[in-house]
Each structure stands twice: as structure tokens, then as C-alpha cells.
Amino acid sequence: MADFEDEWQESEPLAVAAPPPRTHHARVFRPNTGPSARGSRGRGSGTDFGWRERDSRDNRNTGNRNWRPVEEGNRKVMTIPSTKVGRVIGKGGSKIRDLEYESEAKIQIGDSSGYETELTLVGSESAIAKVEELINSLIEDYKPPQQESSSNSNKASGNSVTTSFYKTNEFGVQVIDWEKLNKQYDEQQKMRYDSLPPIVKDFYKEDPQVAAMSPGDVSRWRKANNDIQVKRTFDDKPGLRPIPNPVITFEQAFQHYPEILDEIYKQGFTQPSPIQSQAWPILLRGEDMIGIAQTGTGKTLAFLLPALIHIEGQTVPRDQREGPTVLILAPTRELALQIDKEVSKYSYRGITSVCLYGGGDRKEQIKVVSKGVDIVIATPGRLNDLIMARHLNIINFSYIVLDEADRMLDMGFEPQIRKSLFDVRPDKQTVMTSATWPNGVRRLAESYMKDPIQVNVGSLDLAAVHTVTQKIQFVEEDDKEAVLLEFIQNMEPTDKIIIFCGKKATATHITTDLACKGIECQSLHGDREQSDREAALADMVDGTVNILVATDVASRGIDIKDLTHVVNFDFPRHIEEYVHRVGRTGRAGKTGIALSFVTRKDWAHAKDLIKILEEANQEVPGELEQMAERFEAMKLRKEKEGGGGRGRGRGGGRGYNRY
Known part of the structure; x- marks a missing residue:
């Protein structure tokens, strides 16, 4: 996934007649060390940086958002087709950064005439040469091999596959021969694999x-x-x-x-x-x-x-x-x-x-x-x-x-x-x-x-670890925060808990609310910077804080050995995540407690939750069984009516509201 979110916007070609074909050219410049170069960075200056040919190309005065000052060094301006600038930029700017990193040269996207765009390359002579070579390779178009008759195939090498991957179809049109192309690819891959050193995999000597x-x-x-x-x-x-x-x-x-x-x-x-x-x-x-x-x-x-x-x-x-x-x-x-x-x-x-x-x-x-x-x-x-x-x-x-x-x-x-x-x-x-x-x-x-x-290890059916006591608490949606606060206030000093939320915004809200009440805690979710996420985990591990408010990014891969409680503030969307959340505690032979807030909107999970509780020999509340029965009855009624769905969503149909 790209690290950069801003996409480069390509200039629209000008509405002018196409110019005659021209040869791409490059101009080499040496650093300008005169007074105008030293003062050229001033805002509104009339100088031309020593490397622009015309004042009208000074991007500082045109509002070009791609323009940025270029540090001192040898400069070379090359032109490439405007349609291929995107290849140099890459998605979110990732490719241009790779090119700069590999060559140790800087690349400045300059003016576009509509059909061609200038690139200014800055750095040592060797760095400029390397980045120019990389760019030329990058913008080079793929050229299909020339069609040859089968008699001119690779006889010398003994390869019976022709170098032509085209054939004429029944309508007399030349098309790609995919069967031949795939066969050639498979043979090439086999040659690559055969050239690799063999893998040694058997290191086992069975004990008597x-x-x-x-x-x-x-x-x-x-x-x-x-x-x-x-x-x-x-x-x-x-x-x-x-x-x-x-x-x-x-x-x-x-x-x-x-x-x-x-x-x-x-x-x-x-x-x-x-x-x-x-x-x-x-x-x-x-x-x-x-x-x-x-x-x-x-x-x-x-x-x-x-x-x-x-x-x-x-x-x-x-x-x-x-x-x-x-x-x-x-x-x-x-x-x-x-x-x-x-x-x-x-x-x-x-x-x-x-x-x-x-x-x-x-x-x-x-x-x-x-x-x-x-x-x-x-x-x-x-x-x-x-x-x-x-x-x-x-x-x-x-x-x-x-x-x-x-x-x-x-x-x-x-x-x-x-x-x-x-x-x-x-x-x-x-x-x-x-x-x-x-x-x-x-x-x-x-x-x-x-x-x-x-x-x-165990049944293929979903099952929670048996070292965790699973508790269900039925609450109204608007009462969850008050119930959570009461739970936290009754915590023992040695207790350490993760509070799981369904949304990043909810996690942020709870963290802020607890902090305003003087309760120290940390948060872990996708909107936080990586350094902050790592700091949050470190604070939990070393005991700086005893409360972590998190989304499901923490439901797997988090190993806090002395975690005593898991609180499902929001019941997870998928029952599999319930199992993984519960598994954050009761690890390495220790015991733990998982407390889940269940509201009316969670009735679709009641049946699966009952199975997990029964498998782990946990108490199944009668209210949960009633919830499961009503949900199943609602589904049957909808099927008879031809709806076939789960009701009308979270705000739901009549069967939902009856619960």
C-alpha cells in the first residue's frame, strides 16, 4: 500500500495542433555561483536561478504546486513526453522517491508544453547519469517481438518455441497467441527455477x-x-x-x-x-x-x-x-x-x-x-x-x-x-x-x-480459550459509558485491561473522556501514528498505564502477559473477532475475565455466542437464549414474506424493536 496519499495530477494537454516530431534533448548546466544565484531564493525575485531559459518559466510565479527549490549541484534538463510523467512520479510520489534514493540525485518536475515536460536533474555527474538512465528505462515503451516464421525459430538453441507470439484469427486479424505466450512463459520460469540452487529442507533425525x-x-x-x-x-x-x-x-x-x-x-x-x-x-x-x-x-x-x-x-x-x-x-x-x-x-x-x-x-x-x-x-x-x-x-x-x-x-x-x-x-x-x-x-x-x-489443535469449530471466564452484560446503547466507568472505578490496582471498540472514533472518544476524568489510559487504533501505537503498547507492557482502549488492530498479535480483563465495549462485527479478543487474556496458563456489553442491535450474534459459551462451559444467560430465538423467528418470518434478509438493518424491522 502506498505511503503517500496525494496523487500527482497530470497537466492537461493544450488545445493546439500537434507539433512536428522532435528529438528529445538535454541541456547540462553548472552551478551558478554568482550574486543572482545567491539571491534567487527571495520571494518575488526577478532572477532566473541561472538555469531557466525564460522568465515566463519561473514556476514560483505560476502557482505550480509541484515546484520546490532545488539544492546546489550540477543540473541537467531533459524532456520526456507528458503522457509518461506519471511513470516517473509513481502512485502518490512513490516512484520518484525510489529514483532519487537509488541514484542520489534530485528530480524536479518542470514546465510542460502540453506534449513534453521538462525534468531537472540535480546532483553529481555520476548521479545525474544514473538517474537519467533509470528514467529512460522507465519511460521506454514495450516493443513486441517482430513476427517470424516458425522456420526461423531458435533452431540453434534447440528451442522449438517460435519468437512470434501473434497469430491471424479467422477474420484475418493479427491477435496475440496466448497459448504460445503462456507456454513460452512457463518454459522461461522453469529455466529460472532450474538455475537456482536446490533447497535443503530435511533436518530431522527422529529420537528413538x-x-x-x-x-x-x-x-x-x-x-x-x-x-x-x-x-x-x-x-x-x-x-x-x-x-x-x-x-x-x-x-x-x-x-x-x-x-x-x-x-x-x-x-x-x-x-x-x-x-x-x-x-x-x-x-x-x-x-x-x-x-x-x-x-x-x-x-x-x-x-x-x-x-x-x-x-x-x-x-x-x-x-x-x-x-x-x-x-x-x-x-x-x-x-x-x-x-x-x-x-x-x-x-x-x-x-x-x-x-x-x-x-x-x-x-x-x-x-x-x-x-x-x-x-x-x-x-x-x-x-x-x-x-x-x-x-x-x-x-x-x-x-x-x-x-x-x-x-x-x-x-x-x-x-x-x-x-x-x-x-x-x-x-x-x-x-x-x-x-x-x-x-x-x-x-x-x-x-x-x-x-x-x-x-x-482442538475442534475446527470456533472456540475461546478455556482459561478465560466469559461474562455477558446486557445494556442499553446509551448506558454503556456509565457501565464502563463503574467497572473501571471498581478495578483492583493490579488489574490490567483492554477495552475493545468497534470504531476508531469511539476509541478516541472514550480515551479522551477517561483522561478528562483523571484516569490514565492509552489508545491503539489505525488513525494513530506508528510511533504512538508502539508507545501505547510499551506503556501497557511496562505498567505505565493499566488501561488500553483499542479497535480490532489489537485483537491479534498483542501479547501482554499480565492482562487480567478484556472488555468488549462494542460487540465485534464478526464472531471470529470475539474469539481473538477474548484470547488476549488467559495466556500462558494464566486466567482472565472477558466482559462483553450486549445491546439489542447485537442479536444477530446471539446464536454463535451461545455455542462459544457452551463449548467453554460458561454460563449462558437466559436473556441471550431469548435473543437468539427471537432473531431466528424474525429470519423465518422474513423468509416467508419473501424478504430473506436480516430485517431493515440496525434501525430494524418490527421483530428487532420487539426485543
Whole structure:
């Protein structure tokens, strides 16, 4: 996603006759060091900066918003067709900044005659030469290959595919031969992939005790550990290896990697979590895996430690690789930063990482990537941005993780994911984590995974963590703020809470209202600057404040270990988000409380909420059951009447108002 919101507005061509064709020209200027140059920056000055040919082109007096002072240095003016200036500017100005960054020259968009526009290039001679070359390459039009007969195809190379991608259709019109073009593309891609070094993926040596587990032992262990279910996601093809048994201890998984074990011991863990026990043998063996588990179950460490071993185990030394080895995609900045923080805890063979996300310093992120890193942790928008700008080449990644894949699809990131992963090599190892298993996640798995093993921790049905007590409070919409204030005033000094709101404006309002009442709190939502969002989390973690008011950007990827309460001020729009909100507390074996305000407008979620409460052995209020019954009755009545909908929206039909 672009970092800049202002779009460059292209000048409208003047209504004059087209001039005869002319050769694009360039003029080179040296710095003007005379008195007029020193005084040329004064407002209303009659000087011409020493590089304009005519006073009428002084953009300061024409109201040209694109004009800005250009710093001293060698200058060169080149002209390009006005129709191609947009290529140089890029969306929101992103391309012109890339050109300036790569060449270390400055680019000034100048006057347009309607058909041509002047660009002033400023910098050292080498910088000007480089940026001019980049611009010429950028504006060069694609020229289709000349049509040749099949007899003139690449006989010398033994390639039977002709260089002509055109054919004459039944009407005698020349059209693109897509079948031939696609075949040529597939062959070219195969040649690219074949030229890459092979990927080493199998690093697993099964412990004798693990190998000796009987099918009954494995089944009993999986049943006792959150009823883990393991299977091949798609068809179990002949010749595939059996699914490995789970490891019970850290030593069984990493006894051949003592440095990894040392890092685990430093963190004070006593035993693997259920998903780690089953995931490590699968991933160390080089298999693709889909891990479906709720938040707080240790999914990050499940894919991270095999990734470290994968990086170090490749045939090409790290300092000789063309780019990073591991890519971890996350839906939100907060989750990406949380993963980056987790990576930093494990020091293994000097492996380095970078976190790429919108709102961060793009130039600094590019600089870190260009210097060389092993792990890239990114949000889909920023990853797509840097791939399109050619700062990253996806073909270099051999271990790819799509973390919280269902959330990325919910947020509409599927186009960016598919665009970014378009060129990914087919023999890579892929890991996908998700809390649910919707059709969109299944489509991604079919597109990017090969014979994946699916590990389900618990049921595929939505379920909240069982260490959280879920409470429902029925309130009128106008009474919610008063009820929230009463709750906060009765908090214990050691309590720490997140208050979830449905809108950014609501979060801002509550934060301001609490501050006016002398209650210290922080807020976290999409309208806040990235530095403020990070500061808000830091204040919660270190105890500076005990109250965080947030939107659903905080429902995943936020790990505040001593969080005691979650308050759903607004019930979430999707029941899946309820599960993730609740999962912010009751983590790492601790208990927590989730309090949800439910109003009349939330009756559409009553049935699903009852299922979640019952699954976690929570109390189901009778009023919630009545709400679900009335909503179902309303739907049936609407279907009989031919409406087929949910009533007339939030303000609703008669059935809604009766509740």
C-alpha cells in the first residue's frame, strides 16, 4: 500500500495542433555561483536561478504546486513526453522517491508544453547519469517481438518455441497467441527455477523414544493434548511419508542443535506446547504445514525455530545469497512487530531480521534489506510495495510463513498476497497458521502448498480459550459509558485491561473522556501514528498505564502477559473477532475475565455466542437464549414474506424493536 496519499495530477494537454516530431534533448548546466544565484531564493525575485531559459518559466510565479527549490549541484534538463510523467512520479510520489534514493540525485518536475515536460536533474555527474538512465528505462515503451516464421525459430538453441507470439484469427486479424505466450512463459520460469540452487529442507533425525511410540500411544497423547487432529489436508497420495509422531520434550526435537536448545533454556520454558510438539517434527522434516489453533498456543515458536535451522542449513553460504531466506507475512503491524520481538530473543549463528510495515521508515527499511538480512517479517501492503519497487525478489525465499492467514483474508489482503507471491519458487517450504479454516484459507493452501499436513489443535469449530471466564452484560446503547466507568472505578490496582471498540472514533472518544476524568489510559487504533501505537503498547507492557482502549488492530498479535480483563465495549462485527479478543487474556496458563456489553442491535450474534459459551462451559444467560430465538423467528418470518434478509438493518424491522 502506498505511503503517500496525494496523487500527482497530470497537466492537461493544450488545445493546439500537434507539433512536428522532435528529438528529445538535454541541456547540462553548472552551478551558478554568482550574486543572482545567491539571491534567487527571495520571494518575488526577478532572477532566473541561472538555469531557466525564460522568465515566463519561473514556476514560483505560476502557482505550480509541484515546484520546490532545488539544492546546489550540477543540473541537467531533459524532456520526456507528458503522457509518461506519471511513470516517473509513481502512485502518490512513490516512484520518484525510489529514483532519487537509488541514484542520489534530485528530480524536479518542470514546465510542460502540453506534449513534453521538462525534468531537472540535480546532483553529481555520476548521479545525474544514473538517474537519467533509470528514467529512460522507465519511460521506454514495450516493443513486441517482430513476427517470424516458425522456420526461423531458435533452431540453434534447440528451442522449438517460435519468437512470434501473434497469430491471424479467422477474420484475418493479427491477435496475440496466448497459448504460445503462456507456454513460452512457463518454459522461461522453469529455466529460472532450474538455475537456482536446490533447497535443503530435511533436518530431522527422529529420537528413538519418539520412533518407538505405538499408534495407540500417539493417539492417546493427541487426545490428552487439546484433542490434536493431524492429517493430510488434501488427497493422501501414494508414496508420501507417514505423518511423524509428536515430540514430548525439547531435547527430542533439537538434540542435534545444542545452540537452539540453549536459547530455549534461556527463555525458561519447561515443555513444548501441544502445537509445537506436533509441528516441529513436521517442519524439521521439510513438509508444508497448516497449523490451526487459537491465539496464545505457541504458534510463533512452532514455525520460528525450524526456520532458524533452515536458514543455516542451505548449501549456499548466507553471505553469498542474493536475498533473505525466510519470509513471514502477518496481517497487522502489531503482530509483525510482536514476531520480530520474538525473533530477537533467539540468537543463532548471527541470523538477522527486519520488520517491514506501513507507517515505518520506508527508506530505512530498504537500507536494512539492501545490506542483507536472513528473515523478513512483513505486512502484505509493505511487502508488495517493496517487491514492486524491486527492492526484494520473492524468488529468493525458500521458507515462507503466512501467519494468521484468516485475518489477512478478512482484512482484504488476498490480492496483495497473490501479487507478492506470484514469482515464488515452487519447491519452497510453506507454513500457514490460522485460527479458523474458511474457504479462502483453503484456496491459499491449494495455491502455495504441496501436500501439506494439517494440525488442528482442538475442534475446527470456533472456540475461546478455556482459561478465560466469559461474562455477558446486557445494556442499553446509551448506558454503556456509565457501565464502563463503574467497572473501571471498581478495578483492583493490579488489574490490567483492554477495552475493545468497534470504531476508531469511539476509541478516541472514550480515551479522551477517561483522561478528562483523571484516569490514565492509552489508545491503539489505525488513525494513530506508528510511533504512538508502539508507545501505547510499551506503556501497557511496562505498567505505565493499566488501561488500553483499542479497535480490532489489537485483537491479534498483542501479547501482554499480565492482562487480567478484556472488555468488549462494542460487540465485534464478526464472531471470529470475539474469539481473538477474548484470547488476549488467559495466556500462558494464566486466567482472565472477558466482559462483553450486549445491546439489542447485537442479536444477530446471539446464536454463535451461545455455542462459544457452551463449548467453554460458561454460563449462558437466559436473556441471550431469548435473543437468539427471537432473531431466528424474525429470519423465518422474513423468509416467508419473501424478504430473506436480516430485517431493515440496525434501525430494524418490527421483530428487532420487539426485543
